Amino acid sequence: MRGYKEFFGITGSPFGKGIATSTLHRYAQFEELASYLTWVAEEGSTGLVTGDVGAGKSTAIRAFLESLDERRYHVCYVGNTDETRSVFRQMAWGFGMRAKHLKGDLRDDVHGRVMAMWQEHGKRTVLVVDEAQGLGAQGLAELRLLTSFACDSESPLALVLVGQVQLRQKLRNLDNAALEDRIFLRYHLAGLSLAETRAYVQAHLKAVGANPDVFTKDAVNVIFQNAKGLPRRINKIAILSLLKAGHKEVNPIDAALVETVLKDLMQD
Ligand SMILES: Nc1ncnc2c1ncn2[C@@H]1O[C@H](COP(=O)(O)OP(=O)(O)OP(=O)(O)O)[C@@H](O)[C@H]1O
Numbered sequence: 334m335r336g337y338k339e340f341f342g343i344t345g346s347p348f349g350k351g352i353a354t355s356t357l358h359r360y361a362q363f364e365e366l367a368s369y370l371t372w373v374a375e376e377g378s379t380g381l382v383t384g385d386v387g388a389g390k391s392t393a394i395r396a397f398l399e400s401l402d403e404r405r406y407h408v409c410y411v412g413n414t415d416e417t418r419s420v421f422r423q424m425a426w427g428f429g430m431r432a433k434h435l436k437g438d439l440r441d442d443v444h445g446r447v448m449a450m451w452q453e454h455g456k457r458t459v460l461v462v463d464e465a466q467g468l469g470a471q472g473l474a475e476l477r478l479l480t481s482f483a484c485d486s487e488s489p490l491a492l493v494l495v496g497q498v499q500l501r502q503k504l505r506n507l508d509n510a511a512l513e514d515r516i517f518l519r520y521h522l523a524g525l526s527l528a529e530t531r532a533y534v535q536a537h538l539k540a541v542g543a544n545p546d547v548f549t550k551d552a553v554n555v556i557f558q559n560a561k562g563l564p565r566r567i568n569k570i571a572i573l574s575l576l577k578a579g580h581k582e583v584n585p586i587d588a589a590l591v592e593t594v595l596k597d598l599m600q601d
């Protein structure tokens with residue numbers, strides 16, 4: 334039996350996670366966010382990026398970080414944020430340092446390294462804390478300290494907090510008022526529009542050598558409505574539709590086929 338790849342003439346892994354930065358889909362919000370984040374890095378400011386689960390936050394951040402000039406920035410990405418994790422500890426690892434046990438020593442080490450990067454190497458540290466909605470009291474306290482590292486006249490650190498929408502509420506909590514007050518830029522990554530969803534699906538298909546119009550217009554409408562334009566959900570529906578259509582040898586993929594995939598998905 335022919336596989337779906339053969340049936341659709343697909344050469345790679347369609348709608349997969351490991352998509353190269355150069356082939357990412359650059360929709361309007363993606364570009365806008367990139368330019369805002371570039372500004373945050375250039376100014377040593379603090380930004381907050383929110384979005385629903387699977388909205389493309391980490392992907393947009395990855396592209397932004399890769400775009401930074403290594404000669405001017407030291408990138409520190411923290412992606413583990415459960416209650417017990419220390420941001421300082423993860424930063425220390427990122428700097429290639431041994432993380433000291435005593436909290437005060439660890440803080441001083443990280444502080445010292447951020448300042449040395451700035452004063453001796455002319456590099457600003459760009460700290461991204463992804464999944465920041467998971468930060469506990471310790472992590473948030475560390476971030477408050479970090480944002481006060483900077484003297485008023487110079488900012489050796491740019492901070493970007495990334496997370497689901499409940500992060501906003503968490504930051505509004507009285508204890509975090511100092512941190513919230515420092516946030517200069519807030520950006521909400523909403524899902525793709527219908528037209529963007531169409532372009533997104535087509536770009537993904539093209540990238541793996543398939544006919545970009547494998548999905549009919551109505552099929553894309555159904556994907557868009559169900560996924561609410563969220564890339565991870567679009568990917569899931571699209572790949573399952575390709576599998577089903579490949580198995581049934583149906584081409585193009587119409588709305589009815591996508592509906593059956595959605596019915597299967599609802600039984601999850
Ligand atoms: N600009 C894009 N171009 C191509 N694919 C994308 C793009 N943005 C997101 N995706 C796809 O959508 C998937 C989900 O995106 P991502 O992991 O960035 O979402 P997230 O908002 O960080 O989700 P979570 O809230 O679960 O952390 C990615 O694995 C990728 O396959």
Ligand SMILES: [Mg+2]
Pocket residue numbers: 390391392463464
């Ligand atoms: Mg993410």
